[in-house]
Amino acid sequence: MSHEKYQSCIKACYDCATECDHCATACLKEENVKAMARCIELDMYCAEICRLAASFMAKGEEYAARVCSLCAEICEDCGRECGMHDHDHCKKCSEACYRCAEECRKMAA
Numbered sequence: 001m002s003h004e005k006y007q008s009c010i011k012a013c014y015d016c017a018t019e020c021d022h023c024a025t026a027c028l029k030e031e032n033v034k035a036m037a038r039c040i041e042l043d044m045y046c047a048e049i050c051r052l053a054a055s056f057m058a059k060g061e062e063y064a065a066r067v068c069s070l071c072a073e074i075c076e077d078c079g080r081e082c083g084m085h086d087h088d089h090c091k092k093c094s095e096a097c098y099r100c101a102e103e104c105r106k107m108a109a
Contacts, residue, residue, distance in 0.1 A: 006057040009068065009103040013054040016075060016100035020047035023082060023093035030087065039081050039090060046078035050100060057107065068104040075101035 024043035027036035053071040056064040079097030082090040 006064070006107060009100075009107045010054045010057050012096075012100040012103040013050040013057075013071065016096040017047040017050040017054075019089075019093040019096035020044070020050070020078065023089045026087065026089040036085070039085060042074070042078040042081050043093065046074050046097060049074050053104060065108040069108040072101040072104035072108065075104065 020043040024040045024047070027033070027040045027043070030036050033040075049067075049071045053064070053067045056067045075097040079094045079101065082094035082097065085091075
């Protein structure tokens with residue numbers, strides 16, 4: 001099956017989506033939620049596009065590369081934003097975003 005060659009990228013996408021969901025939820029519990037607004041917003045976008053990219057890769061190649069290219073871009077933005085915060089959940093999310101961006105760029109190449 002064609003999706004098997006994308007397993008590394010699919011896993012990175014699902015791992016990233018999970019970290020983004022956790023980060024967004026944890027950010028909502030921070031003392032200064034308003035300061036975390038952009039982080040929360042990007043976490044939500046990133047989690048959604050990661051799940052979409054994984055789904056497209058599982059279905060086939062027709063549009064997967066284009067979706068993965070956009071996913072990489074959003075993951076980079078989310079990783080950069082999360083990396084600006086000192087919370088552990090943001091740091092872990094940032095790492096997952098950068099890993100996913102790297103995998104998606106490889107897939108889309």
